[in-house]
Each structure stands twice: as C-alpha cells, then as structure tokens.
Amino acid sequence: MSEFIKKRIRELVDLINYHDYKYYVEDNPEISDYEYDMLYRELVELEKQYPEYIFPDSPTQRVGGKVKEGFKEVVHRVPLLSLSNVFSEGELYDFDRRLRELLGTDDFNYVVEYKIDGLSVALEYENGLFVRGATRGDGNVGEDVTENLKTIRSIPLKLKDDINIVVRGEVFMPKDEFIKLNQEREENEEPLFANPRNAAAGSLRQLDPRITAQRKLDIFVFNVQWCEKELKTHDEALRYLKYLGFKVSPDYVVCSNIKEAYEAIKKVEEKRGLLPFEIDGAVVKLNQLALRDVAGSTAKSPRWAVAYKFPPEKKETKLIDIEVN
Numbered sequence: 001m002s003e004f005i006k007k008r009i010r011e012l013v014d015l016i017n018y019h020d021y022k023y024y025v026e027d028n029p030e031i032s033d034y035e036y037d038m039l040y041r042e043l044v045e046l047e048k049q050y051p052e053y054i055f056p057d058s059p060t061q062r063v064g065g066k067v068k069e070g071f072k073e074v075v076h077r078v079p080l081l082s083l084s085n086v087f088s089e090g091e092l093y094d095f096d097r098r099l100r101e102l103l104g105t106d107d108f109n110y111v112v113e114y115k116i117d118g119l120s121v122a123l124e125y126e127n128g129l130f131v132r133g134a135t136r137g138d139g140n141v142g143e144d145v146t147e148n149l150k151t152i153r154s155i156p157l158k159l160k161d162d163i164n165i166v167v168r169g170e171v172f173m174p175k176d177e178f179i180k181l182n183q184e185r186e187e188n189e190e191p192l193f194a195n196p197r198n199a200a201a202g203s204l205r206q207l208d209p210r211i212t213a214q215r216k217l218d219i220f221v222f223n224v225q226w227c228e229k230e231l232k233t234h235d236e237a238l239r240y241l242k243y244l245g246f247k248v249s250p251d252y253v254v255c256s257n258i259k260e261a262y263e264a265i266k267k268v269e270e271k272r273g274l275l276p277f278e279i280d281g282a283v284v285k286l287n288q289l290a291l292r293d294v295a296g297s298t299a300k301s302p303r304w305a306v307a308y309k310f311p312p313e314k315k316e317t318k319l320i321d322i323e324v325n
C-alpha cells in the first residue's frame with residue numbers, strides 16, 4: 001500500500017509542478033484553478049498522513065521556512081559582475097569599437113535584452129534540484145535567501161534535466177503588484193516603497209518567508225553562471241535555460257552589429273511603458289562565449305557587455321481626487 005501512496009505523491013508533485021510551470025512561466029494554464037486546488041489539496045492531505053514521503057521539490061515546500069534571525073552569507077562560485085553603463089548612441093559605438101580592437105576581429109554578434117529593474121540573484125541546482133539561492137551582494141558575497149526564493153512560483157524546484165548548474169536572474173515585482181502593495185500599505189499607514197525595485201528587494205530580504213510569499217515576486221533568468229554543458233553562444237544559453245524550465249525573457253534580439261543593436265535598443269525604449277514590469281535600459285552582450293573570455297572583465301564589470309540606460313520613467317502624476325461639490 002505505502003509504495004502505491006508514495007507513487008501517487010510523486011505523481012502529484014510532478015503534476016502540480018508542471019501546472020505551476022504552465023501558469024507562472026508560460027502564462028498559459030491548462031487546467032482551472034479549481035482542478036489545480038483539488039490536486040494541491042490531495043497532495044497536502046497525503047503528505048500530512050505520510051510525512052516520510054515529502055519530496056524536496058514538492059510545491060508544498062515552497063512556503064515552509066521558519067522565521068530567520070538573519071541571513072547566512074554565500075560566497076558566489078562565479079562572481080556576479082555588474083554592467084558598465086552607456087547613455088548615448090556615441091558611447092555605445094565607442095563600446096563596440098573598443099571591443100573590436102580588443103578582440104582583433106569583427107567576426108561576432110550581439111544579443112540585446114531588457115535590463116529588468118529588480119535585484120540580481122544566483123540560483124544553484126544540484127542533480128536538477130533547487131538547493132540554494134542568494135542575492136548578488138557585492139558580487140562575491142551575497143545573502144542566502146533560499147527559503148524566500150522558493151516562494152517565487154516561476155522558479156522551478158526541479159529542472160527538466162538532473163544537472164548541476166548555477167544561473168543568474170533578476171527578481172522583480174510587476175508594476176500592478178507594486179501599486180496594490182503600496183495601496184495596502186497606505187491603508188495600514190505603513191511606509192510606502194519608492195519603486196518596484198525597492199519593493200522587490202524589501203520583499204526578498206524578509207526574515208519571514210510567509211511575507212515574501214504574499215508579495216507575488218517574479219523572475220527572469222538571463223545568464224548561466226556555471227554549468228557542465230558546453231555552450232557556444234548566449235543565444236544558445238538562453239534557449240537552454242528555457243528548455244530547463246526557467247522563465248526567460250522572450251523579447252531578446254540577436255543583432256549582427258552595433259547598428260542593429262542600437263535599433264533594437266530604440267524599439268525596447270518605445271515599448272517600455274507598455275511592459276508589465278519596470279526596465280531601466282537595455283543590455284547589449286557579446287553573443288560568442290569564447291570571445292567573452294578573450295575580452296575578459298575588470299574587477300567589477302565585463303568588457304563584453306554594457307547597459308544602455310534610459311532616462312528615469314516619467315511618473316504618471318498621482319491623480320488628485322478633486323471634490324466636485
């Protein structure tokens with residue numbers, strides 16, 4: 001009997017994780033909320049009766065962590081570099097010229113992607129299971145926020161392949177969530193968050209994971225920090241991350257040269273106001289990974305990528321209700 005129960009629990013874990021992926025990563029649910037709740041309730045019941053069969057990647061373990069006294073430090077296996085900034089077309093062309101001189105070739109291309117205005121985290125997986133997550137910190141040492149990251153439903157607890165990998169992503173709070181959260185805080189006479197980035201940082205660095213779980217954070221994963229698989233380009237790495245089950249921004253563009261990259265950046269800036277999350281620019285990255293090693297990095301920033309920063313978004317003026325007597 002117990003083998004049958006264990007099998008049913010494993011089946012429910014895989015099924016619910018699959019439907020979480022469809023809902024939170026692909027934004028394309030296959031079942032109704034009611035059907036989902038029935039599966040989840042069955043799993044909770046069975047795990048209550050057979051706690052010895054609780055799997056580490058069970059969705060019930062997403063909000064489990066007890067309240068912490070503080071955060072443990074994590075030394076990043078691969079430093080989390082920060083991007084140097086450019087603010088004009090001219091500065092972008094300077095970056096491209098310097099890179100071509102440094103590499104001694106024009107035989108490369110770029111990837112242009114959103115610069116999500118959130119906070120960078122590193123996620124570690126062993127044999128395909130999420131084992132640890134940390135904030136960027138100073139790039140070398142961050143804070144262990146594993147329990148809080150587990151509450152983010154678009155972070156897979158188990159990957160498609162049972163591999164060891166460390167990835168990097170940006171945790172963010174969607175604009176709508178930010179507005180709702182500040183409205184709640186205003187009603188409770190609590191201090192407001194200045195912007196979605198601060199709200200995401202404050203929510204992720206909560207000592208109580210149950211509070212993080214209420215904040216509906218999300219993530220885009222955009223970099224393989226370390227993995228055993230040989231990858232040749234950033235474009236390939238992004239496709240591999242998506243295959244594994246991560247939420248990868250769909251709107252990145254492979255550009256043949258810096259002129260095309262600049263055109264892609266302008267298109268990103270045009271649609272900035274329509275995006276459901278805040279961006280503060282676009283990131284231009286050398287696509288060929290072997291050439292990134294040739295270009296190298298300074299102590300802080302890669303020589304093979306830049307952030308093209310946009311001016312701060314005009315805040316829509318807070319409409320003041322005018323009493324009409």
Ligand SMILES: NC(=O)c1cnc(OC2CCCC2)nc1N
Nearest residue numbers: 081083114115116170222223283
């Ligand atoms: N906020 C972002 O969206 C973002 C941040 N960082 C990077 O690249 C890292 C990895 C290599 C150098 C910096 N890419 C991004 N899209």
